[in-house]
Amino acid sequence: MVTRPDSASFALGDKFETFLELEEKLAIYQKQNFVQLWIRDSRSVNAAKRRLTREVKDDLRYYEIKYCCIQGGVGFKSRGKGKRSASTFRQDCQMHISLRASEDGQALEVKSLSLNHNHELTQELFEHLPAQRKLPEETKKEAEHLLKLKANRKLIQQELSKQSNKIVLFKDLSNIQQRMKERESRNDVDCLVQILKDKYGKCMTMHLIL
Helix, strand or coil: CCCCCCCCCCCCCCEECCHHHHHHHHHHHHHHHCCCEEEEEEEEHHHHHCCCCCCCCHHHCEEEEEEEECCECCCCCCCCCCCCCHHHHCCCECCEEEEEECCCCCCEEEEEEECCCCCCCCHHHHHCCHHHHCCCHHHHHHHHHHHHCCCCHHHHHHHHHHHHCCCCCHHHHHHHHHHHHHHHHHHHHHHHHHHHHHHHCHHHHHHHHC
């Protein structure tokens, strides 16, 4: 019989009959506890089946999977000589949740976990994380439209935040604008290649690309 875990937390022995069920629980846990998790290690069911003699349900998707706090999960070392690496902003948090297929292969079971963090958890910090600031596609399109019109950035920021109910930084607008420029640049190159192909043939086009 599968253990039905409490929606607000995880415990050793908790079982999930499908990966979708686990994802739904993780979404609730992260939102309620202001925690952003990432997949540190994993092995799919398909990969594990090559060595296993027992059956594992395909709906589990993973034979084993480990989630860690976004502020940790690996050993972080500075690679530069006196220069600050982006990795140094992480705090080596040891919070993790590790699951593996149960003995009968019918559920993902929590085998190891530590829910303690070595840093502050607040709603404000959580909402400022990049994954939480990610905008829906429709809102991104609206941002591109407003940026093309050269609208006031402060007003764009306020409008997007109102539409999405998310934190929007000026950095996010700059990233959207940079992707627009890169896309336009690729379109220009593709257009040039097509013109040369039409005019001089495939050989000239390949020569240009090389």
